Amino acid sequence: MKAATYIAMLLVALAATRAYAADIGYLAPRGVAANEFPSPQRPVARIVSPRRSAEEHRDALNEADQIARALELKPGMVVGDIGAGSGYHTVRLSHLVGSAGSVVAQDVTRDYLVELARRTKLLKLTNVQFALGEPHDPRLPASSLDAAILVHMYHEIAQPYAFLYNLAPALKQGARVGIVDLELPTAKHGTPIALLRCELIAVDYREIATYKLAGGGGYLAVFSPPELAARKSPHDIVACGDPAGVR
Numbered sequence: 001m002k003a004a005t006y007i008a009m010l011l012v013a014l015a016a017t018r019a020y021a022a023d024i025g026y027l028a029p030r031g032v033a034a035n036e037f038p039s040p041q042r043p044v045a046r047i048v049s050p051r052r053s054a055e056e057h058r059d060a061l062n063e064a065d066q067i068a069r070a071l072e073l074k075p076g077m078v079v080g081d082i083g084a085g086s087g088y089h090t091v092r093l094s095h096l097v098g099s100a101g102s103v104v105a106q107d108v109t110r111d112y113l114v115e116l117a118r119r120t121k122l123l124k125l126t127n128v129q130f131a132l133g134e135p136h137d138p139r140l141p142a143s144s145l146d147a148a149i150l151v152h153m154y155h156e157i158a159q160p161y162a163f164l165y166n167l168a169p170a171l172k173q174g175a176r177v178g179i180v181d182l183e184l185p186t187a188k189h190g191t192p193i194a195l196l197r198c199e200l201i202a203v204d205y206r207e208i209a210t211y212k213l214a215g216g217g218g219y220l221a222v223f224s225p226p227e228l229a230a231r232k233s234p235h236d237i238v239a240c241g242d243p244a245g246v247r
Contacts, residue, residue, distance in 0.1 A: 024113045026139040027104070027131045031166030034136035034159045036234040041241025042195065043187040045155040050085035050112045052152045061215035064092040067149060070211050070220055071178045076100040077146040080131075080170070082138060083107055083153030087116040093149075094125045104145065106131040106138050136162035140170035149178045152218070154196065155186040161237050164203040171225040176208065182218040196221055198240035204231040 058064070067089070073079060075098040081090045084105035093103045105120075105128055107113050113130045120128045133139045136159035148171065157163050171177065179200075184190025197207055204226030211220045 023117060024110055024130050024132055026133075027129070027144075028139050028141045028170075030134070030139065031137045031169070032162065032234055034162045037136070037159065037162040037165065038237055038239035040160055040199070041239045043185070044158050045186055045189045047109060047156050050109070050115070051088065052085075055088055058088060058217075061213070061217055063213065063217055064089060066211070066213055066217075067151070067178055067180065067220060068093075068096055070209070070222060071147050071149070071176050073097070073147055078102050078104065078144060080104045080106055080138075080140060080145045080148035082133075082148050082150045082167070083156070084116060085112055085153070087119055089149060089151055090116060090128060091120070091123065091125065094120070094128055097127065099127060102127045102129060104129045104131050104140065106133050106140065108133045108135055135159050137166040138163065138170065140167070142169045143172050145170050145175055146172055147176050147178070149180070151178075151180040152182070152189075154179050154181050155189055155191045160199055161203055161239065162234070164200060164205065165231075165234060165237075168203075168205075168225045168231070169228060175225060177205065177223045177225060179221045179223070180213065180218055181221075190218070193219055193221065195240060202237050202240060 073096055077097050078101060079093050079097060081093060081103055084090050084107050087105060090103050090105040097103060105113065105116055110132055113132060117130055131140055179196060181196065182190035183192060193210065200223055205223040208222040208224055213220055
């Protein structure tokens with residue numbers, strides 16, 4: 001390939017990347033500041049990859065369908081893919097909710113969202129929005145989601161109490177939150193189910209059901225969000241792991 005041709009192709013690619021990046025941003029003002037909340041009393045795993053495993057393997061385990069059935073996801077819904085990464089669930093949810101619904105792909109890593117925007121454009125998916133969040137706040141509009149999924153990423157949330165608290169206003173009345181993780185220590189990229197329950201209950205979420213996913217895919221825990229008018233203040237939240245927070 002001639003140098004001039006290569007440079008021209010590179011410039012086109014850079015221009016396309018800038019175009020995708022222009023649509024990546026915060027969809028809502030900041031919620032409550034992180035310093036209002038307790039820090040987690042356990043390790044937080046590093047974000048190391050935008051994907052968990054090969055998509056073909058996840059398809060073979062029927063991962064997306066298991067989650068959709070448990071959360072009763074339907075055409076016309078608005079679903080948040082929190083920590084969307086490479087977009088495994090974003091793409092599949094886009095087809096599920098159809099043209100009458102939409103998917104909000106949220107992540108705290110801008111580069112992941114830029115790549116996902118490129119992917120959805122190539123696939124001609126027109127019902128996907130992109131939301132850049134912060135470690136303590138997903139930055140999503142109020143009453144915008146019928147459901148939210150957090151798949152194999154909860155252990156990477158640096159400020160879980162603040163994040164969950166700031167996520168709650170984005171959930172419509174009757175919304176459900178589905179969290180998928182492995183029964184492993186957070187330092188090993190899992191979240192023990194007892195710890196997950198403790199942390200969500202601390203922020204006034206209520207557990208609806210827990211399912212075991214096929215093929216060693218971990219568990220799916222389904223929660224309903226708190227009533228905003230009745231939830232405790234950030235200063236009253238007790239971190240799990242503190243002597244007063246053990247349940």
